[in-house]
Amino acid sequence: MSAPLADLVIAGARLHGHDGLVDVVVEGETIAAAGPRAGDGRVAVRRIEARGGLVTPSFVEPHTHPDKSFSRSRIGEVGFADDLMRRQVALKAGFTVADVEERATRFFTLAAAQGIGLLRAQVDIDSITRLVSFEGVMRARERCRDLLDVHVTAFPQEGLMKDAAALDLLRVALRDGADCVSGWPNNENSKEDELAHLDLVFELSQEFGVPIDANIDYFTDPTERMLEPMAERTLALGMGGRVSANHVGALETYADADAARVIAKVAEAGVSVTICPTNLSSGTRYRGVSRPHELRAAGVNVTAGTGNFHDNWESFGNLDPADLARLAYHALGLSHVEGVDLVWEMLTVNAARALGTAAGSVAAGQPADLVVFEAADRTTIVRGFGGARTTVKRGRVVAGRTASSWVADLPAASA
Numbered sequence: 001m002s003a004p005l006a007d008l009v010i011a012g013a014r015l016h017g018h019d020g021l022v023d024v025v026v027e028g029e030t031i032a033a034a035g036p037r038a039g040d041g042r043v044a045v046r047r048i049e050a051r052g053g054l055v056t057p058s059f060v061e062p063h064t065h066p067d068k069s070f071s072r073s074r075i076g077e078v079g080f081a082d083d084l085m086r087r088q089v090a091l092k093a094g095f096t097v098a099d100v101e102e103r104a105t106r107f108f109t110l111a112a113a114q115g116i117g118l119l120r121a122q123v124d125i126d127s128i129t130r131l132v133s134f135e136g137v138m139r140a141r142e143r144c145r146d147l148l149d150v151h152v153t154a155f156p157q158e159g160l161m162k163d164a165a166a167l168d169l170l171r172v173a174l175r176d177g178a179d180c181v182s183g184w185p186n187n188e189n190s191k192e193d194e195l196a197h198l199d200l201v202f203e204l205s206q207e208f209g210v211p212i213d214a215n216i217d218y219f220t221d222p223t224e225r226m227l228e229p230m231a232e233r234t235l236a237l238g239m240g241g242r243v244s245a246n247h248v249g250a251l252e253t254y255a256d257a258d259a260a261r262v263i264a265k266v267a268e269a270g271v272s273v274t275i276c277p278t279n280l281s282s283g284t285r286y287r288g289v290s291r292p293h294e295l296r297a298a299g300v301n302v303t304a305g306t307g308n309f310h311d312n313w314e315s316f317g318n319l320d321p322a323d324l325a326r327l328a329y330h331a332l333g334l335s336h337v338e339g340v341d342l343v344w345e346m347l348t349v350n351a352a353r354a355l356g357t358a359a360g361s362v363a364a365g366q367p368a369d370l371v372v373f374e375a376a377d378r379t380t381i382v383r384g385f386g387g388a389r390t391t392v393k394r395g396r397v398v399a400g401r402t403a404s405s406w407v408a409d410l411p412a413a414s415a
C-alpha cells in the first residue's frame, strides 16, 4: 500500500510551551495531525523543514487603515503640516480606486508575508473619498483572498452629523460587502452630536447585522466620554462580543473612581478594547494607551493594533507582529520576559476574539493558518531575531520573508 498523501508536512517544528519537536501534517485546509514524528511515512505535496523553528497560529491584526497606507510621501504635496484633519482631506481628495487598490494590495501582501492571517481594515467613507477608498480596498481584498482574510470596516472618518453625505454612503458600503460598521463620535461638534453619532452606529449595526469597530475617546482628554454610553448600548442590545473600542486614550485621564466605573461597565457589556502603542509618540497630541492593566484585570478583552501606517497620521510601521508585540510590551510597561506571552496573546487569541472568531491552535482538526519561524521561541522573535518566516493560509504556503545579515571576515578569536 502506498503512503497516505498529505498536502503539506511541516517537519521538526517547535510548539510554544512544549519540549521536543513535532511534525504538523496538513490535509486540505485543516491540520490532520500534530505531534512527534506525525509526518513519518507521509508523502507530502509540499514539505517544510522547520529545523526546530516555532510553528504558531497566524496573527490577527485588529486595527488598520490600508486605504491610506503608503500615502505619507504625498504629504509634501498637500501641506498643512500642523493640522491632521485638514491635511487628510487634501490627501484623500487625490485618491482614485486604482491607486487605493495598488496601495492596499501592497499592504495586504506585506501583512501576509509577516504572518498575519486575519486583519480588520477600517476604510474611510465620507463626502471626500465617497466610495473610492472602499472600492479600492474591496478590489485589493479580492486579489489577496488566498493570502489572508480581511474584514472591511466602513468608517465615517469625517463624522456622521458633520458630514451629511456619510450615512447614505455607509449604507451602500454595508449593502455591498463591508463586514463591520465604525464610527468616531468624538469627532463631532457637540456632545449631543457625539451621542447621535454613536446611536447611528448602533442603528446601522442592527440594520445590517454587523459588528461595531469604532474609534472611541481617542485623545487624552477627560471630556471625551463615549466609552461609557457605548458600553451601555452594547449591554442594552445584548451585543457583547460584537463591539470593539479602538484607542480609548481618554480613559487614562479620568479620575480613578470614574475610570473604575466605566471599566466595570465595559467588562459587563463584553466590549473589546484595542490599544494602539504608536499613539504614544505620533500625531500632534499625545494620545495615550488607555488603561490596559485595569481593563484586563476587570476581564475586558484587550488587544493591540497597528493603526495608521505610512500616512497622514503615522510615519512608520512594518506590519511585523513581532514589532507590534514589542511596542505593546513597552506601552504596557512590562519588564519581564513572561510579559512576552501576554502581548503575544493580545495579538492572537484576544485579537481573534475581538473579531468574533477563535485564534486556533496547532492541533489536529484546527485550521491550517500558521506561521513557521526560523527562531525557536517567542522571546527571540519579539527581540527581532525571528529570522525567516513562512506563512501558511488554508493549508497552502502563500507568503514569507527571509532575514539575513552579513559581516566581512573577522580576525581569528584570540587564543
Ligand SMILES: O=c1cc[nH]c(=O)[nH]1
Pocket: 065, 068, 157, 215, 307, 308, 313
Ligand atoms: O487614528 C486615526 C484616527 C482617525 N483616522 C485615522 O485614520 N486614524
